[in-house]
Amino acid sequence: MRSFHKNKKAIYSYDEWNIIEDEFKIENNYRNETIFSLGNGYIGFRGNIEEGFAKKTEGCKGSYINGFYESEKIIYGEYQYAFPLWGQTMLNIMDTQSLEIYVDGEKFTMDNGVVLDYCRTLHMKEGKLTRYLIWKSPKGRNIEIYMEKFISLHNSHLSGFRLKLTPLNFTGKVKIVSSINGNVTNKNLRDKALITLDKGVDKNILYMMQQTKTTKFQIACGILHEIFINNKSADLQASYSIEEESVTASWEIDAEENSTILVDKFICYDTNRKHEKKDNILKNVKSDLYEACKKGYNKLLNQHERYMKNFWDNTDIIINGDEALQQGIRFNMLQLLQSTGRDGYTNIAAKGLTGEGYEGHYFWDTETYILPFFLYNNPDIAKALVMYRYYTLDSARQRAKELDHPGALYPWRTIGGEETSAYFEASTAQYHINADVVYAIKKYYEATDDKELLLNYGVEIVWETARLWADRGGFIPLRGNKFCIHEVTGPDEYKAGVDNNCYTNYMAQMHLYYAVELDDFMKKEDLEKYESLRKRLELKDEEVQLWRRAAENMYLPYNEELGINPQDDTFIYKEPYDIESIPVERLPLVFNWHPLNIWRYQVCKQADVLLLMLLQSEKFSIELKKANFDYYEPKTTHDSSLSACVFSVIASEIGYKEFAYNYFMQTARMDLDDYNNNVNKGVHTASMAGAWMCIVNGFSGLRIYDNKLHFKPYLPDKWKSYEFKITFKNSKLRIQISKDKVVYRLMKGKDISFYHFDKEVVILGENNQQSFFE
Ligand code: BGC
Numbered sequence: 015m016r017s018f019h020k021n022k023k024a025i026y027s028y029d030e031w032n033i034i035e036d037e038f039k040i041e042n043n044y045r046n047e048t049i050f051s052l053g054n055g056y057i058g059f060r061g062n063i064e065e066g067f068a069k070k071t072e073g074c075k076g077s078y079i080n081g082f083y084e085s086e087k088i089i090y091g092e093y094q095y096a097f098p099l100w101g102q103t104m105l106n107i108m109d110t111q112s113l114e115i116y117v118d119g120e121k122f123t124m125d126n127g128v129v130l131d132y133c134r135t136l137h138m139k140e141g142k143l144t145r146y147l148i149w150k151s152p153k154g155r156n157i158e159i160y161m162e163k164f165i166s167l168h169n170s171h172l173s174g175f176r177l178k179l180t181p182l183n184f185t186g187k188v189k190i191v192s193s194i195n196g197n198v199t200n201k202n203l204r205d206k207a208l209i210t211l212d213k214g215v216d217k218n219i220l221y222m223m224q225q226t227k228t229t230k231f232q233i234a235c236g237i238l239h240e241i242f243i244n245n246k247s248a249d250l251q252a253s254y255s256i257e258e259e260s261v262t263a264s265w266e267i268d269a270e271e272n273s274t275i276l277v278d279k280f281i282c283y284d285t286n287r288k289h290e291k292k293d294n295i296l297k298n299v300k301s302d303l304y305e306a307c308k309k310g311y312n313k314l315l316n317q318h319e320r321y322m323k324n325f326w327d328n329t330d331i332i333i334n335g336d337e338a339l340q341q342g343i344r345f346n347m348l349q350l351l352q353s354t355g356r357d358g359y360t361n362i363a364a365k366g367l368t369g370e371g372y373e374g375h376y377f378w379d380t381e382t383y384i385l386p387f388f389l390y391n392n393p394d395i396a397k398a399l400v401m402y403r404y405y406t407l408d409s410a411r412q413r414a415k416e417l418d419h420p421g422a423l424y425p426w427r428t429i430g431g432e433e434t435s436a437y438f439e440a441s442t443a444q445y446h447i448n449a450d451v452v453y454a455i456k457k458y459y460e461a462t463d464d465k466e467l468l469l470n471y472g473v474e475i476v477w478e479t480a481r482l483w484a485d486r487g488g489f490i491p492l493r494g495n496k497f498c499i500h501e502v503t504g505p506d507e508y509k510a511g512v513d514n515n516c517y518t519n520y521m522a523q524m525h526l527y528y529a530v531e532l533d534d535f536m537k538k539e540d541l542e543k544y545e546s547l548r549k550r551l552e553l554k555d556e557e558v559q560l561w562r563r564a565a566e567n568m569y570l571p572y573n574e575e576l577g578i579n580p581q582d583d584t585f586i587y588k589e590p591y592d593i594e595s596i597p598v599e600r601l602p603l604v605f606n607w608h609p610l611n612i613w614r615y616q617v618c619k620q621a622d623v624l625l626l627m628l629l630q631s632e633k634f635s636i637e638l639k640k641a642n643f644d645y646y647e648p649k650t651t652h653d654s655s656l657s658a659c660v661f662s663v664i665a666s667e668i669g670y671k672e673f674a675y676n677y678f679m680q681t682a683r684m685d686l687d688d689y690n691n692n693v694n695k696g697v698h699t700a701s702m703a704g705a706w707m708c709i710v711n712g713f714s715g716l717r718i719y720d721n722k723l724h725f726k727p728y729l730p731d732k733w734k735s736y737e738f739k740i741t742f743k744n745s746k747l748r749i750q751i752s753k754d755k756v757v758y759r760l761m762k763g764k765d766i767s768f769y770h771f772d773k774e775v776v777i778l779g780e781n782n783q784q785s786f787f788e
Pocket of ligand 1: 372377379653654655700
C-alpha cells in the first residue's frame with residue numbers, strides 16, 4: 015500500500031452526526047460546496063454560499079435535477095464506425111438559492127467586513143444544512159445571521175429555506191433580495207442549454223420556465239416567501255423586477271435593534287424529462303408552493319425529518335471507538351441517499367447530485383458498488399435502480415445493433431440510456447457492464463424473492479444481454495475450443511482491449527448460466543408469460559443451448575506457475591513496474607502518462623481480479639484469494655476510487671487485518687478528507703457505498719451462498735464494537751460485534767436461519783436473538 019494512501023489529516027472536526035465548518039476560508043469554497051451539498055434523489059443543490067462573494071471566487075454554483083440533461087454533438091478528431099454521436103450532461107438548472115442581504119446599504123458577503131462568529135453544519139441525522147454567523151459590516155453594524163435549508167425527502171419537488179436576521183447594535187434598513195436566475199450554464203458545455211419560455215410573478219410566486227435546446231426537456235421552478243417580524247407575519251409588499259433571464263423580489267424592512275426578521279422561502283421544481291408526460295409543470299409548481307406555504311416551514315421540515323429518522327433506523331452503522339470513521343460512514347450513507355433516483359427512470363451518478371464531474375453520468379458503479387447498500391437496507395430503492403435498466407433496455411438494444419451484435423449492450427456512461435462516451439477503450443470495451451447488470455438482478459431476486467419483477471422485467475434483460483455474449487465470444491481451437499472473449503476492457507481501465515479478461519469471462523459465465531436457469535424457472539413459474547416472452551424476443555432453443563455450451567466451456571484464466579488468476583492473456587507477461595517509485599505528482603496515471611505507457615506495464619488502476627474474488631467469492635479458495643492479493647496489491651495505484659474498498663474486503667477475508675483497516679479508512683473518509691484532491695467536482699458515490707461493503711462484507715464477512723447469509727465477523731483492533739442491520743427476504747437482522755461477543759437479533763419479519771462461521775443459526779420470532787462468545 016502506498017504510503018500516501020494512509021489516513022490524511024482531517025479537514026472537518028470529528029463529530030459523529032455533523033460535518034462542521036467552524037472557520038470560513040474562502041480558498042476552500044469549491045471543495046465545501048460539494049461537502050455541504052443537499053439532495054433528495056430528484057433535486058440536488060451544491061452548498062453554495064447564498065449571498066455570493068464580493069471578489070471573484072473559485073467554485074461552481076450548481077443546482078441539478080436527476081435525469082435532466084442536455085445533449086451536445088461529440089467533436090471527434092477522428093470519427094470511427096459506431097462511435098457515439100451525442101454526449102449528455104446533467105444540467106445546471108435555474109438558480110433559486112441566491113439571497114442577498116443589505117444592512118443600511120452595505121452588502122453582506124463573507125469576504126467583506128468581518129465575520130465575528132461562524133459555524134456551518136451539515137446535520138446528517140436530520141438531513142439539513144445550517145449556517146450561523148455574526149457579521150460586522152465595514153461601517154461597524156453587527157448582525158446575526160442564521161440560515162437553514164433542506165430538500166424534502168417527503169415531497170421530492172420541494173425545498174425549504176429559512177433566514178433569520180437580528181440586528182445586534184443598530185436600528186436601520188435591512189434589505190433582502192431573493193431571485194430566480196435562469197442565466198446559468200455548466201462548466202463543460204459549449205452552448206447555453208436552456209431557453210427561457212416564461213417567467214414572472216403570480217400572486218407572490220416568482221416563477222420561471224425553461225426548455226433545453228436539443229433534448230427539449232422542460233423545467234419550471236417557483237419560489238414563495240413568507241416574512242415574519244418578531245414572530246408575527248409581516249404583510250410587506252415586495253418590489254419585483256423581471257429581466258430577460260431573472261425574476262427578483264426585494265423587501266426593505268425597518269429593523270430595530272434586537273428584533274428578529276424571519277424569511278421562510280419555499281422552492282419548487284417540476285420537470286418534463288424524457289420519461290415524463292406532464293402537461294402543465296408550471297401549474298404543478300404553483301399549486302405545490304401554495305400547499306407548502308399553507309402547511310408551513312416547520313411542518314415540511316418535520317415530514318422530511320421523519321423520513322430521515324426512518325432511513326437511519328433501517329440503515330445506520332454504529333462504530334464505537336472511532337469518531338472519525340463513524341462520521342465518515344454516516345456522511346457516505348447520507349450522500350448516497352441524497353443522490354439516488356427512486357422513480358425507476360433515473361439512477362445515481364458517479365458524483366451523485368453534488369457536482370459536474372463525469373457530467374452526471376451513471377456507470378456500472380450502480381450495480382456493482384451502490385446497489386448492495388440499498389438492497390440490504392432499503393430494497394425499494396434497489397428495485398427502482400433495477401427498473402432503470404429495464405426502462406433503458408431499448409437503448410441498449412439499439413447500441414448492440416450499432417455494433418452489429420444481437421441482443422442488448424448497456425452503455426458505459428449515460429443518463430438517458432444511450433452510450434455517450436467518446437473513449438471506447440475505457441467504455442464500450444467494458445462489455446462486462448451487461449453481466450454487472452444481470453448480477454444485480456440475480457442478487458436483487460435472491461434478497462427479495464420479488465418474482466413479479468423477475469418475471470416481468472428481469473428475465474427480458476437477462477436474455478437480451480446474454481445474446482450479446484454468445485455473439486461477442488467464440489470457441490477458439492488453439493485454446494481447446496474454449497469459449498474466449500477478446501478485445502475487451504475489464505474493470506481495470508489501465509489494461510484496455512485485452513483478451514480473456516478474467517473478471518469478464520467469469521461474469522459472462524455467471525450471466526449465461528443464469529440466462530439458462532431462468533429459461534427453466536420461468537417455464538415452470540408462468541408458462542403463458544414464458545411463451546409470450548420467447549415469442550416476442552424470437553428466442554429459440556438453439557440459442558439457449560448455445561448459452562449453456564458457452565458457459566460450460568468458458569475459458570477461465572489460471573496460471574499454474576504463479577498460482578494466480580491472470581487478469582487477462584497478456585498481463586503477466588508485461589514489464590513489471592515499481593509503482594512505489596512513481597512520484598505523487600504523476601498520479602493519477604490517467605492524467606499523467608500516455609495510454610500506451612499505461613498499457614505496457616504491470617500497473618493496475620483498480621481492483622479487477624480481486625473484485626471477482628468478492629462477487630463470486632464461493633468459487634475461490636482463501637489460498638487463491640491470498641495469492642491474488644499478494645500479486646495484484648503491489649501493482650495497483652488505486653487511481654480509481656472504486657479500488658480501495660475491494661482490497662479492504664478481501665484483506666479482511668484473508669486475515670490481512672492491517673491492510674483491511676487502512677484501505678477502509680481511506681474509503682470511509684475519501685471525500686471528507688479529500689484524498690484525491692478532487693472532491694470539488696463532486697463526491698465519489700461508488701466508494702461511499704464501498705465503505706459500507708468494507709464493514710458488512712469485510713469486517714463482518716457477509717457473503718450470501720445458497721440463499722443464506724453467512725457471517726464471519728471480527729472486530730477491528732481499534733474499535734470497541736460496531737453494529738449494522740441487514741434486510742434479507744423481509745427479515746431485518748441486527749448484528750452487534752464487540753470484543754468478546756457477537757449478537758444477532760431479529761428486529762422485524764419472519765424467522766430466519768443463517769450461518770455464523772460454520773454454525774447454522776436459527777432465530778424464531780421478532781425480537782429474539784442469539785449470542786456467540788469468543
Ligand atoms: C473508474 C470506473 C468508474 C468511473 C466512474 C473511473 O475512474 O475507472 O471504474 O466506473 O470512474 O466512477
